[in-house]
Structure formats: C-alpha cells, structure tokens
Amino acid sequence: MRPPADILPDKVEWEAGPWLSSWETSLPPDRPRYFKHDGVTGRTWLLSGEAPSEDVDDDDDITAYEEYDNLSEIAKNLVACWPNPPKAIAAAAGITLRQLQWFISERSTLDRSARFDLKRLLGIDYDERMGGYTPAGPYVLIARKSQAIEAVYQEISGGGDACPCELVPAQGQADPSWRYFLINAHSTPPTLVMAPRGEAITERLPDLLMNYEGIRAVSPALYRDVVTTCARACQAPEANAREMRDFAKRYEREWVDCAWLPD
Template identity: 65%
Template sequence: MNQQTQPSPREHHFYVAIAKFLFHHSQHGIVSVRDPIRLKDAGRYGLSPLILYGLTVAGLPIRWMTFTPVDQPRPFRDVLLEAWGNAEGLNGQPDILRVNRHLAAASPELAEEMAKIGVQVEVAGAKEKSLPASLRSAQDSSRWLPRKHDGKDRSLAGSVQDLCRNAQEDHDFFVSGGRILRGVHSREVVDRIQCWLALPARVPVPTVTGGLDWEPGPWLSSWETSLPPDQPRYFNHDGFDGSTWLLTGEMVPEDIDDDDFWTDSDWDNAAEIARNLVACWPNPPAEIAGCAGITLRQLQWFISGKTPLDRHARFDLEALLGIEYDKSMGVYAGVGPYALVAHKPQAIKEIYESISGGGDACSCEIVPRQGPADPSWRYILINTYGEPPSIVMAPRGAKITERLPKLLLNYEGIRAVAPEFYRDVVSTCARACREPAANIREMKDFVKRYIEHWVDCAWLPE
C-alpha cells in the first residue's frame, strides 16, 4: 500500500535587532554606514538607531523587513500579521516560527499567542547557525535598500515610513518581478524556490492586537561587543540614488590635486606585513599580542585593517616582528631574520617576497650529509644577497610542504650540508619557537655565527 508523502512543515525565521547599517539623521534622513558603529559613537554624528524586524523563509533567499525608531517598538504580533498578510514571498503564516532565546525571553506570551492561530514557536539551540545567518544577511542587505521614496521629509517619522515602503517594494519586486530566480543560485535552490512560491498562501485572519508584547533590552545590539574602536568618519552624499552614507576614514578635500595626493602619500602596508608574519610565526597570535603589550583583539583588528594601533603599541609590534620602513620604496617590509612556519600558502609566499625584495633570493631545503634528518620538520633556507638568511620550517607530510617549490621563487631543491650545521639550524629553530621575542634574537645569533658566508654574497650551504 502506497503511503502519501507528508509535505514538509513551512518554517520562517523571525529576528529583531538594532539595525547595524541604518540610522536616522535629522538633516540627511536615513543614513547607511559602511562599517558598523557603536550606538554611543553614532550619537556623536547625530545618528538615531532603528529597530529591524525580519522574516526569512528557512533555507531560501526570501526575506521581508520593516523598521521602527528604537524608542517606538512595535508589538511582535502586529509585525508578524503584517508580514504574513502583505509579503507575497512568505506565503502567509508558517507551521513553525523559529526565534532565538533572547527574543523568546523578551516575549514570554508569544508562543501562546501564535499557537492560537496554528503557528508553533520553536527556540533555536545554541549551536543553531541558520537563524543567525538569516539575521546577518538581513542586516547586510538592509543598507542597500533602494531609496525610491526619499523625499523632502527628513523627519524621523517620514524617513522611517519611506524606508518601510522601500523595503516592502523591494520584497515585492524580488518575488513578483522574478528577480529571485535570476540570482546566483544553484539549480537545486531555484527548484526549491519555485516549489515554495507554488504553495497556496495561508493569509491569517486579521485580529485586534493589544499593546507592546515584548521587552526591549541590550540583546538588541549584541553585535556591538565585537566592534573595534571607532575611527574617523564623514558623511557622503551619493548623487546617483540620492542616498547618504557615513564612510570610514578621512574625507579627501575636493580641491586636492590627484597627482599631489599620490606623490606625497606613502602606502602604509604595515598591517598587511604583520598579518602575514603572524600567520607564519611559530607562536600563536595570543602570545604575540601579549609580548607586544596589546590584547589579542587589538592585534586582530590591526592586522585586518579595522583599526590602527596607538603609536607606541605599533612600534613595539613592528620591533617584535622585524618590520621596518623602506624609505627608498616608501613601504614597510619584513626584514627578519626569521624562523617561520609554513602554515598558509599565500602568507608564506608574500613574506618570502617581502624578505627577498620581490624574489631576489634563492632557497633550498637542507638535509644532513650524514645521519638522520628531523622526523617532524623540513628546513628551507632562504638566501638573499648580502642580507641575513631566514629559515622556513615545513611540517613533513603536509600539503603545503609539497607546494613550497612553487611558492618560493628560485627554489633550488635539496642540498646536503654538514651534520654540525644542520644540527645548529634545528636547535636554533627550536629556541626561536619558545616565545615570540626569541625568534629574531635567536636568528640574529645564528647569522652572526655564519656571517662570513652571507655578507656581500649569496650564501649557499656547502
């Protein structure tokens, strides 16, 4: 006897948060920020936060959003009934409404209220990834909402009303206009979208709702905790669509000459060099940060280009990592000498090019002429003309180790060396790996012991 397949339950993700990228300004109306900003810092620019409410069809790129001023929150019931009644892509109310634990705690009666209309509220677990992903996607896309209704009314009420209308029309165009099927989706996703849109809508019966049914709290802006310290910002009006952005950085004067700007400005690539060195350093980033007198988060923010370090902290980090300014080239470079570990292909490739001045070096793997080699590591000697050599340690059997001949320019294969020299290389690297500050110190002692082999020449082992 054939059993009829039961349809999968319809599921929506419901999320509420302070908008990360949209604010209101009394003169500019709705303002998009390029990089997230803390609410306290936003206030210094005259920006008022907004609340984003959103629903996403689980597993599909179908989303609906609306907004309110932060001090004028809407009842969840009102938001949900509006979405299920007006957002064509949602196909009405679902079987399951998935929320996070903060939203559930803020609205204890939500589950009971939704059960009355046949919707089951489920709280996502701590390891749930799809619901947070829906919120992140909504936050990111909100700043790109079209500004079709940005008129002369820059008041809070008028601006938010226009923003909500833009969001509704963007959803309608995305679904009804067929843009959703022309996106960058796999055939499988397109098929699932078409199946979803073919389902009959379950428009809820309009009901009279009461007052606010939830309690706002710090959880609405939990994304603030991971933001770096604020940097200078400036307002920029986009003449193409009429939108206003708060951009990160210093505003370039309009009357500046482009040639003068590029001639007088050096490229500060210290963070990029530091990022590659940290990726290849034998010690973990937390130990590097501690040795430089900064926190791990400060180090991560700096090497990712999110925020600068103060002058003294930057000098200490540059000294620790052997980064110096090359006046002739107008850039920073890693000068070493180093004992590095090959972890990431791109990082080791770029550090090699920095050490060698763009590849003006040769490298080779050294092995002892007699006796066994190190069972765990292979040692690559980087020889630059007239400059101290550095050593790259590569774990035996790792994929990156097999790629080193292609990553390092002028790689000359394997060379046998005296057992005493090989043992010195191994012991030097072991000492250099003990702590971040020992790296360059031990390598400088190493190059002093063999100074006659590399000064004013391209040193290759015997």
C-alpha cells in the same frame, strides 16, 4: 501606568541573557575622534583619527600626499607565518588579540606606541627607497598558508632574488617532524622556514619559493644548529629575532656579500 515587576515572571519561554547584542560586544577597539567643521556645507562632522595640527606654515598651499601605509598587510603575513599563535604575539606587543586582529584585517588602527612595539617585535622596517614597510628579518617562520609564506618570501628576497633550498644532514637522520628551508637573499641575514612533513603546503614550497635550488646536504653540525635555533626561536614571540640574529652572526662570513649556499 503599572510599574515593571521587580522580579522575572515564572513560566516564561525565554531566559534572561546579556544586555548587549552580539554586534555591540564585538565593537572595534576604541580610537581617537575629533569634530571638524565643514565650511562648505556648514555641518560639523565627527571624524576618527588624530585631529590635524592647527599650526600653519608656508607649505600649507602645497598638496600633501600620504605615504603608502602597508604595515597591516606586512604584519598580517608575518603573523600567519610566525611560530607562535596570534594571542601570544599580541601579548608580547602589549595589545589585545582583538586589537591585533582588527589591525591586520585593516578594520582599525593602532596608536603610535602600539605600532612601534608591533614593528619591533615582528622585525618590520620602513624602506625609504620603496616607500613602504618591509619585513627586515631574519626570522624563523612556519609554512602554514601558501599565500602568506610566498608573500613574505617575495618581500625578504626582493622579488625572488635568492636561491632558497632545503637543508638535510649529510650524515645521520633528519628531523622526523619538520623540514627546514633556507631563504638566502644576497648579502642578507638568512631566514629559516619550518615546514611540517606530510602536509600539502610543504610539497608546494618548491613552487612558492622562486628560484628554488633543491635539496642541499649540509654538515651534521650545521643541521643540528638549524634545528636547535628553530626550537629556541619558537619558545616565545620575542625569542624569534634574538635567536636568528645570533644564528646569522655565527655564519656571517658565509652570507655577507653573497647568497649563502651551505655545503
């Protein structure tokens, strides 16, 4: 048998390329795996995920039901509305962009530490009463996709139990680039939604935000505070929650025990 040549032959109609094909270079992030022996078939299977504990207790005979894990769905909608791009969100959470994309598309999982960091960054809490994850806020969000902003609003407002409105200055000029909407669920820190002027999604917001109250003229000082807070919250993924918590504290007496409708 003739050994292969050490160099590529000349005058060929193809060019040398990477060894890996496209599907090999786009494999999902690595995840834990373990072997499990099937006593019925006698076969051994390689399964993904963490190996179950071998500890035996008195409750082993009771059927266990897994909790509804909707974290990826909640994170997907928040990422779609977050002021910063997904790459910046992933970096702030300590994961790669691919890991974030695969997780929110439910094609892969994250380890416990990464899940915790992502939940903390996006302000997601587990609601024991509802048995699932929910966006706790408060946030500065940008309306880009109608389905995402409507889903986040429904979660924050408890199914539309709010009186959202657009904020405009009672005197002076409004921001020429953005319109600002207030989500004011009862006894809940406010969330601000930025919507680009002239875009179709902005014109649809009154229909997407259930119980929309219309336009409210507010003091120039409050309007400037809203614009400034949004600008600061957009600087980095981590700044979002910090700036909105400070904003909520400044107006706590306005929204606590009521739905805030600023004058």
